[in-house]
Amino acid sequence: MKTNECIQNLSYIKQIGSLPAEITALEIDSRAVTEGAAFICQKGYTVDGHDYAGQAVKQGARLIITEKELDLPADEAAQLIVKNSSRALAVLADTFYGSPSERMSVFGVTGTNGKTSVSNLIHELIRKLNGRSALSGTIGFDLDGDLRQSANTTSDLLTTQRMIRTAEAEGINNMIFEVSSHGLVEGRLWGIDFDVAVFTNLSHDHLDYHHTMEHYGYAKGLLFAQLGQDLTKKKAAVLNLDDEWFDRYAQMTPHEVISYSMERPADFYAEDIQYMADRTYYKLISPEGEFELETQLLGTFNVSNTLAAIAALYARGYKVSDLVEALKDIAPVSGRMQLVPTSAPLSIYIDYAHTPDAIEKAIRSVMPFKKNRILFLIGTGGNRDKSKRPAMAQMASLADYVVLTTDDPRYESYDSITTDLEKGMLHEDYACIGDRAAAVRHLMQQAEPDDIIIFAGKGHEDYQIIENTKYPHSDSEIALEVISERF
Ligand SMILES: CC(=O)N[C@H]1[C@@H](OP(=O)(O)OP(=O)(O)OC[C@H]2O[C@@H](n3ccc(=O)[nH]c3=O)[C@H](O)[C@@H]2O)O[C@H](CO)[C@@H](O)[C@@H]1O[C@H](C)C(=O)N[C@@H](C)C(=O)N[C@H](CCC(=O)O)C(=O)O
Numbered sequence: 001m002k003t004n005e006c007i008q009n010l011s012y013i014k015q016i017g018s019l020p021a022e023i024t025a026l027e028i029d030s031r032a033v034t035e036g037a038a039f040i041c042q043k044g045y046t047v048d049g050h051d052y053a054g055q056a057v058k059q060g061a062r063l064i065i066t067e068k069e070l071d072l073p074a075d076e077a078a079q080l081i082v083k084n085s086s087r088a089l090a091v092l093a094d095t096f097y098g099s100p101s102e103r104m105s106v107f108g109v110t111g112t113n114g115k116t117s118v119s120n121l122i123h124e125l126i127r128k129l130n131g132r133s134a135l136s137g138t139i140g141f142d143l144d145g146d147l148r149q150s151a152n153t154t155s156d157l158l159t160t161q162r163m164i165r166t167a168e169a170e171g172i173n174n175m176i177f178e179v180s181s182h183g184l185v186e187g188r189l190w191g192i193d194f195d196v197a198v199f200t201n202l203s204h205d206h207l208d209y210h211h212t213m214e215h216y217g218y219a220k221g222l223l224f225a226q227l228g229q230d231l232t233k234k235k236a237a238v239l240n241l242d243d244e245w246f247d248r249y250a251q252m253t254p255h256e257v258i259s260y261s262m263e264r265p266a267d268f269y270a271e272d273i274q275y276m277a278d279r280t281y282y283k284l285i286s287p288e289g290e291f292e293l294e295t296q297l298l299g300t301f302n303v304s305n306t307l308a309a310i311a312a313l314y315a316r317g318y319k320v321s322d323l324v325e326a327l328k329d330i331a332p333v334s335g336r337m338q339l340v341p342t343s344a345p346l347s348i349y350i351d352y353a354h355t356p357d358a359i360e361k362a363i364r365s366v367m368p369f370k371k372n373r374i375l376f377l378i379g380t381g382g383n384r385d386k387s388k389r390p391a392m393a394q395m396a397s398l399a400d401y402v403v404l405t406t407d408d409p410r411y412e413s414y415d416s417i418t419t420d421l422e423k424g425m426l427h428e429d430y431a432c433i434g435d436r437a438a439a440v441r442h443l444m445q446q447a448e449p450d451d452i453i454i455f456a457g458k459g460h461e462d463y464q465i466i467e468n469t470k471y472p473h474s475d476s477e478i479a480l481e482v483i484s485e486r487f
């Protein structure tokens with residue numbers, strides 16, 4: 001793209017050197033720079049991208065976007081000094097990639113729990129109803145069925161714009177983003193034209209980063225403000241009426257608010273819910289009438305998640321009857337209340353619950369069909385929000401027997417993690433076993449016929465991070481091994 005065209009909307013303080021005629025690519029990582037690229041220097045948590053501008057120039061960068069004047073060969077690369085390079089990146093990426101989000105149906109899903117589940121439901125419902133869809137989130141970047149890896153729940157801004165551009169180039173006209181609070185406050189989604197913004201719920205998590213629930217809640221609210229003020233576009237906020245943040249998020253947008261609830265009348269609400277070990281049924285009351293709904297997704301929270309997904313697609317003109325029909329065939333996201341097939345006379349679920357609220361909901365979900373005991377294993381990560389640990393164990397105490405362990409201990413000792421968890425235990429029927437593989441084995445050794453077993457915290461992940469190394473790990477594999485020895 002011509003440089004003048006690319007920087008037409010960019011405010012900058014000063015130009016050093018002459019601008020190249022063309023920009024071939026935008027990069028924020030010097031290691032990815034190719035000939036003719038513009039390199040945008042960003043300060044990170046670990047290093048400062050400004051320190052890599054020299055390397056970027058050596059690799060062929062001809063324009064450097066920087067917050068300070070850098071000592072670089074003026075004949076090789078020009079510099080544009082900007083006040084804030086993240087804002088500059090947002091402007092440049094939007095122009096360079098041609099604002100693809102404006103031409104697509106873009107859904108953003110935020111909340112403490114349920115982002116992956118709701119995003120995946122929206123994505124799969126669209127595909128089931130013969131549409132094409134791309135999804136970016138914790139599980140990766142799914143380009144209409146072709147799954148690629150990505151590092152974050154909400155990727156950096158450049159990756160985000162590239163994903164939308166790639167989807168558009170593939171002829172895909174729906175894009176779903178799982179939106180993290182980190183991503184919102186760091187502007188990883190600046191410039192994205194969302195059509196539907198969905199809120200699942202807000203509860204204790206990430207306070208190592210946000211410090212207070214007020215700040216955490218505010219961060220999530222930025223998604224609803226991002227729907228913008230242009231009322232010539234039909235947009236909607238889909239909000240959970242059962243959550244106390246409903247009113248505040250509704251105030252953040254002039255666009256239509258579509259409510260959903262499991263507890264009271266709303267635009268979309270659930271009545272007569274029946275929880276089975278492998279299916280959930282409920283009566284859906286919607287603006288298009290009442291429907292008997294059946295889903296393979298399990299647990300109370302998935303009733304809420306299915307309501308959110310149906311409401312989000314209704315906002316884009318889908319018929320509720322079609323959505324209800326399509327939902328029957330959609331399988332749960334890997335590792336979210338996923339039933340592990342076994343011939344042993346007990347039920348094993350793998351779940352990703354790693355917040356107090358999710359743990360409470362996971363255990364309450366299986367109570368309606370409990371015949372014997374509920375055995376629950378909970379692990380939590382090292383070097384992350386420690387304040388939630390006792391509250392997690394407090395909720396885990398709803399189970400009859402609990403094993404306290406780790407998920408990704410990183411650099412923290414097993415003992416430090418399980419000791420924090422132990423502070424919240426409300427009964428004595430528990431064991432602390434830091435090594436997760438041993439913890440899973442121990443839990444399975446206690447299992448008796450008709451027990452319900454939930455392994456929480458790792459979900460779809462098939463590894464454990466110890467220090468900075470990923471080791472293979474699978475709760476279900478270990479559980480099935482013990483079953484083959486015992487049953
Ligand atoms: C703490 C944090 O948010 N870190 C994110 C951040 O990394 P960083 O700040 O360490 O980056 P850095 O290594 O300091 O690099 C700074 C700059 O120098 C550049 N650089 C660096 C090295 C080099 O040789 N050349 C070079 O140009 C980098 O490309 C970058 O532009 O920027 C990276 C690229 O965008 C992110 O992948 C990374 O997320 C890490 C993996 C992370 O764990 N983040 C968590 C806190 C997070 O964001 N989580 C939320 C989900 C939460 C949830 O709901 O569960 C998420 O959205 O994922």
Ligand SMILES: Nc1ncnc2c1ncn2[C@@H]1O[C@H](COP(=O)(O)OP(=O)(O)OP(=O)(O)O)[C@@H](O)[C@H]1O
Nearest residue numbers: 112113114115116117138301304336351352353358
């Ligand atoms: N609506 C919900 N309310 C409460 N808990 C939920 C809800 N949906 C899912 N959960 C719980 O949270 C776990 C993670 O679900 P999911 O991956 O959909 O959430 P997430 O917001 O994407 O989480 P993360 O940001 O950590 O990836 C599930 O395994 C389940 O235990």
